[in-house]
Each structure stands twice: as C-alpha cells, then as structure tokens.
Amino acid sequence: MRGRPLLLLLLLSGLVLVAGMADVWVDLHSPRFVVHHHSATLRCDHNIDPQALYKVVFFKNAQRIMKYVRERDPPFELYNITGAEINLMKLTPTSITLDKMDFTASGSYACEVAIETPLFYSKVSRIHELTVIVRQKFRPKIKIKHKKLTSTEYLDATCQSTPAHPPPHLTWFINNEKVDERLTIPHGTTTAHRAHHGMQLSVTSSSLHFPLSSLTLFPNQTVDITCLSTIPSYPSNGEGFADVQNHTISVNVVRIEPAPTQLPVKIISSDPNLSAQRKIDRMLIALLLFACHFISESINSV
Structure with missing residues (x-):
C-alpha cells in the first residue's frame, strides 16, 4: 500500500513525459x-x-x-x-x-x-x-544551322551535355528568359563512350523550335541563345545546383516590316451638288484671271 503512491507518481510522470515527447x-x-x-x-x-x-x-x-x-x-x-x-x-x-x-x-x-x-x-x-x-568537365554544345535569320522565321537549335552522372538536365534561355518547355523537344539520355571509376556516364540532348516573331525586336538585333546543363534539374534548397555548365551563342535577326494591309485610295466625293459647285468656282476664277489680264493689256496700250 505504501508503494502505490510512488508507483502512481511514476506512472503519471511517464504519461506527462510521453505527451511531451510529441513535441x-x-x-x-x-x-x-x-x-x-x-x-x-x-x-x-x-x-x-x-x-x-x-x-x-x-x-x-x-x-x-x-x-x-x-x-x-x-x-x-x-x-x-x-x-x-x-x-x-x-x-x-x-x-x-x-x-x-x-x-x-x-x-x-x-x-x-x-x-x-x-x-x-x-x-x-x-x-x-x-x-x-560525376561532374561535367566541359560546357554543353549548341548546334544551329543559320546564325542569321529573319524575324518571321523559327530558331531551330540542338544542345547536348557533356558526360556526367547522373544525366544532366537541359534548360533553354532566349535573351536570359527561360523558354517555355512546350517549345523544346527533349531527346532523353544516351550512354557516353567513357566511364569514371567503373561508372558509365551519360549525356542529355534537347532541341529548340522557337518563333522569333514572338520577340520584340529592333532592326538587325542580336539574340542570345543559352543552354543550361545542371545536376539536378532544380537547385536544392539552400544548396543551389550540385553541378552547372552553360553555353551561349548569338544569332543575328533581321527585322522584316509587315506589308501594308491596303493601298492608298483617292477619296472622291459622291455629292453631285458639291462637285458642280467646284466646277462653277473654277470657272469664276478663270474669268477673273482673264479680266485682270485684259485690263492690264489695255492699260499698257494707252
């Protein structure tokens, strides 16, 4: 009987402790x-x-x-x-x-x-x-067919990372603005022809199909294309990317002015009274000029 209060106290202390451990x-x-x-x-x-x-x-x-x-x-x-x-x-x-x-x-x-x-x-x-x-040793490679385009064309380019493990993630930028992924075509990863301490490395490839007409361009502007190759695809909280490489090339874009929607048109009034009045005015002006000339000739002959 004497030990029961002590036992009860220990049990209650344990319950309080367990409840506190939830924190x-x-x-x-x-x-x-x-x-x-x-x-x-x-x-x-x-x-x-x-x-x-x-x-x-x-x-x-x-x-x-x-x-x-x-x-x-x-x-x-x-x-x-x-x-x-x-x-x-x-x-x-x-x-x-x-x-x-x-x-x-x-x-x-x-x-x-x-x-x-x-x-x-x-x-x-x-x-x-x-x-x-395994980090990338070099920057990714961008390939493009033409480095001079018109503003009405599409910009087509491909990018391939250098070997790494795990495979890098590729992100495209135009003039430092991230490109909508719907305008990119991922080609997945392929095995590289080299290994690092027994680990087979991989490369990642991606294509870009971008309408230059979506940009606000100045005459003969240079457009910067950047391929960002990272591990992982998004930076970790507080750590950033574990590995990052990038490559930028410039493309000259010639702006083409849009054609006029209609040709200049001479406006002719459809009011017959107004047209007749203009004829009378022209006749009166002609008669006035003739009278002035006649008077001038008469004065000179005197």
Whole structure:
C-alpha cells in the first residue's frame, strides 16, 4: 500500500513525459549530392536536452552505420559501410563524416535519437537521399544551322551535355528568359563512350523550335541563345545546383516590316451638288484671271 503512491507518481510522470515527447523533432542534415571521392558530413539535429540524450544512431538503407550510447565505454560503435570511410577524428555523438565516397555510398540515410529515463522513448528522422555524382568537365554544345535569320522565321537549335552522372538536365534561355518547355523537344539520355571509376556516364540532348516573331525586336538585333546543363534539374534548397555548365551563342535577326494591309485610295466625293459647285468656282476664277489680264493689256496700250 505504501508503494502505490510512488508507483502512481511514476506512472503519471511517464504519461506527462510521453505527451511531451510529441513535441520532439529530429532531422538529418546532409548534402543531397556529393562529388565522387569527396567527403560528406551528416548531422543529426534535434531539440532534446543534451543531458537527457541517451542514444543516437545513424542508418544507411535501414542498416546501422554508427551508434552512440551515453556512459558506455567506448560510447561509439561502428558498423560496416560500403563505399566510404568513417572519419574517426571528426566523429561526435550527433555527427558522422564519410570520406572517399564511392558510388556505392549513394543511398537512403536517416538518424534516430532516444532518451532512457523515466521511460525509454526514441524518434527517427525522415529519410534523406544522398547521391555520389560525376561532374561535367566541359560546357554543353549548341548546334544551329543559320546564325542569321529573319524575324518571321523559327530558331531551330540542338544542345547536348557533356558526360556526367547522373544525366544532366537541359534548360533553354532566349535573351536570359527561360523558354517555355512546350517549345523544346527533349531527346532523353544516351550512354557516353567513357566511364569514371567503373561508372558509365551519360549525356542529355534537347532541341529548340522557337518563333522569333514572338520577340520584340529592333532592326538587325542580336539574340542570345543559352543552354543550361545542371545536376539536378532544380537547385536544392539552400544548396543551389550540385553541378552547372552553360553555353551561349548569338544569332543575328533581321527585322522584316509587315506589308501594308491596303493601298492608298483617292477619296472622291459622291455629292453631285458639291462637285458642280467646284466646277462653277473654277470657272469664276478663270474669268477673273482673264479680266485682270485684259485690263492690264489695255492699260499698257494707252
């Protein structure tokens, strides 16, 4: 009987604690892309009091790669990880650094935090995808049939990226304005004739069919065409592109003025009275001029 109040107090404390754990958050902070043979630091962020933190575990593809348990000796326990080396000098209870990352280090990563007292509770972060990449060595190549066009023609061009992994994404720009994708024709990816440390690289191709009449052009204007080649297709939040190359060429466009819609027309009045009045006026003017001439001749003869 004497132990029941204490037991009840512990149970109530546990319920309060479990209810409070609903406000606990944990997040794995890691780069989305890592260049082949470079390093990456994975950090397990959380809002648990460091004094209450009991355990932190890092996972790759749902398999443990590192476990930290407070007050154990040693506190760290490392597991096998393919495609990378764990940097022991940079190891902390909430972070792990992977060196010399190979392509097999790509995968799904997550972390877990836990408390032990008064009741055991743990929470796992969302899965974070990490990909080891090979950057493009050169800018993409733009090919165009004619570098001088008229404003009534279509601009037709093709672009191909240089080899990379994963395949780059191509985006077209005209005068620094993104082109509507409905005016582009993606040709997909093809395997390149080279590999990087056993990884087969790929190239991406795309075509452009753009009506120059949609532009506001000045006489003999130069139009800039840009092909942007990136990994990934959109920049990551806070990180930008993992790899980016671009190529710009200029095309001379001759503006053609539109033909007139109708020829000049002489307007003739359809009012017969007005036409007759004009004839009378012309006759009176002729008679007046004749009279003036006659008077002048008479004066001279005198």
